[in-house]
Amino acid sequence: MRINRPYMTAAAAVVVSSLGIAAFQYLPEGNPGPAAETASVVQDAAVPTAAPASPSTAPTTAPPKPQYPDRLPGLGPKTLAQVPAGARQVVIVTGAGKKSAKSKVVLHERVDGGWRPGAVWDAHNGYKGWTDEHYAGDLHSPIGVFGLTDAGGRLADPGTELPYHRSGAFSVGGTGFEGEPLAGSFDYVIAINYNRRPGTSPMDGAQPMGANRGGGIWIHVDHGGPTHACVSISKAHMKDLLLALDPADHPVVVMGDAASLAR
Incomplete structure (x- = not known):
């Protein structure tokens, strides 16, 4: 100065x-x-001067990159074979047991040749647990690998890359299996491509396998209790998932009880 x-x-x-x-x-x-x-x-007089700094000869190395697992955890060969080769985002829903309505949800993303896991989220699934062959009204969630291509809800699009259909038709009332209010459950939804036409609104009623095989199975906002067949997570985590999913990464959901997924 x-x-x-x-x-x-x-x-x-x-x-x-x-x-x-x-x-x-x-x-x-x-x-x-x-x-x-x-x-x-x-x-x-000799006026002291500072000695010139010698250049550092120590080599500089970049920090090592994290090593992510090269295969999706908890999935056996039968389940892994159903995951499309082009899928780079996989939502794994792992039920606590075949007859349990409680599960965990983790988003895995393909990074540097491995699968980077996200946070573990608490979830609910069908009231009676899981089934390999779902039928309308059986109160089980279907086991399998399904695409995640479409989203919607009662509230405005939070910024997802998925096609998003906002509509008041996503409103729901009444109470759940444990007496909990259902209001707000469909504020945000992601359609699970079980018995539906990909590329349409979650409200689309087409059921290619027939009405007796059920439909309208979504990931939606948790209401604090079991679902009819859907998977539910907290509202904050629904927003996180909507913002994370990218159609270019061909996201899918792998869902079922732990023993079934390990086959």
């Missing part, structure tokens, strides 16, 4: 301290002072 000083008419005399460092003394104009006597001393 530049500091402005008043002009001085005094002569500057150089004085060498006992440490060999030159000091300056301002004297009134016309007074030669000790400058003449000390000039030769100043010329001979």
Whole structure:
């Protein structure tokens, strides 16, 4: 920083301290002072200078990249064979047991040749657990691998890359199996491509396998209890999932109880 000083008419005399460092003394104009006597001393004095810094020769190395598993955890050969080769986002829903309505959800993403796991989220599934062959009204969630191509809800699109259909038709009322209110359960939904036409609104009623095989199975906002056949997670985690999923990564859901998925 530049500091402005008043002009001085005094002569500057150089004085060498006992440490060999030159000091300056301002004297009134016309007074030669000790400058003449000390000039030769100043010329001979060795003023210490800082030694130039030597360049570091230590090699710089980048921190190692995290090593992610090369296969999706908890999935056996039969289940893995159903995961499309092009899928780079896989939502794994692992039920606590074949007859349990509680499960865990983890989003895995393909990174650097491995599968990077996300956070573990608590979830609910069908009231009676899981089934390999789902039928309408059986209160089981279907086991299998299904695409995730379409989303929607009662609330505005939070910014997902998935096609999003906002509609008041996603409103729901009443109570669940444990007396919990269902209001808000369909604020956000992601259609699970079980017995439906991909590329349509989650509200689309087409059922290619027939109405007796059920349909309208979604990932939606958790209401605090079991579902009819859907998978439910908290509202905050629904928003996280909607923002994470990218159609370019061909996301799928792999869902079932732990023992079934390990086959």
